[in-house]
């Protein structure tokens with residue numbers, strides 16, 4: 001999964017505008033790479049609360065590219081992040097394999113403790129809490 005952030009960066013790095021070399025601190029190249037890594041990390045670990053990954057990453061990095069590159073930047077970002085998102089949504093064990101962190105259901109039990117059952121990958125709730133995912137979709141659509 002972390003290859004994805006590097007792939008995004010590699011496809012875009014030639015177009016990055018670097019106009020502050022004389023200032024201390026991270027270069028624009030480094031800022032773009034860090035933003036890609038942060039977006040992929042968030043997508044991997046917090047996908048269900050990350051509503052528009054492509055738009056978010058694009059907004060984070062677009063300032064480092066010339067006007068003529070904006071559409072290409074968005075397309076590259078969207079292609080890789082959509083791929084990553086589909087991958088995570090269709091492979092229940094992907095997050096565990098990638099992060100070593102076991103995914104748990106997003107719901108809270110009646111006792112107020114987190115539900116620890118294995119969630120379904122497409123919405124992050126276990127089979128007995130699927131109704132919460134439906135409520136959420138209604139709330140989003142409203």
Ligand SMILES: [Zn+2]
Pocket residue numbers: 105106107115116117125126127128129
């Ligand atoms: Zn549950």
